[in-house]
Amino acid sequence: MIIDLAKNAKDAQLAMKISSEVASIQERLIDVQQQALELQTDNQDLKAKIQAFNDDTEFRDSLEFDPVGIYTRQGPRGLEMYCSACLDRDNKRMRVTGTRGSGTPHCQVHGYRQ
Numbered sequence: 001m002i003i004d005l006a007k008n009a010k011d012a013q014l015a016m017k018i019s020s021e022v023a024s025i026q027e028r029l030i031d032v033q034q035q036a037l038e039l040q041t042d043n044q045d046l047k048a049k050i051q052a053f054n055d056d057t058e059f060r061d062s063l064e065f066d067p068v069g070i071y072t073r074q075g076p077r078g079l080e081m082y083c084s085a086c087l088d089r090d091n092k093r094m095r096v097t098g099t100r101g102s103g104t105p106h107c108q109v110h111g112y113r114q
Contacts, residue, residue: 059093070096070105083107 063071063082071082086094086109096105 056091068105081105083110085110 062073064073065084066072066081069084071084071087073080073082081096083094083096083105086092086107094107094109096107
């Protein structure tokens with residue numbers, strides 16, 4: 001009977017030690033999972049930035065500068081015109097719209113380009 005009690009006590013100690021180790025491993029696993037999630041988020045953000053950079057590069061490569069102060073390109077619906085000041089200074093794709101009778105392009109921010 002004493003042998004059984006001693007064996008049970010040893011088994012209980014072993015069970016407690018195993019339980020403690022399992023809890024420690026679970027904590028480490030949660031930390032690794034959180035780090036993996038952060039890395040996935042960082043990776044997605046970097047991929048989005050790369051895609052935006054590539055899109056902008058492709059867009060800018062498609063432009064031709066016109067001496068009146070606009071960029072032009074052939075878009076899916078015909079000729080597109082962009083204000084060079086908006087694009088160069090502010091990195092904004094501000095379309096040049098409407099023209100006066102003289103054919104002068106008009107930027108909503110900078111007015112008529114001359």
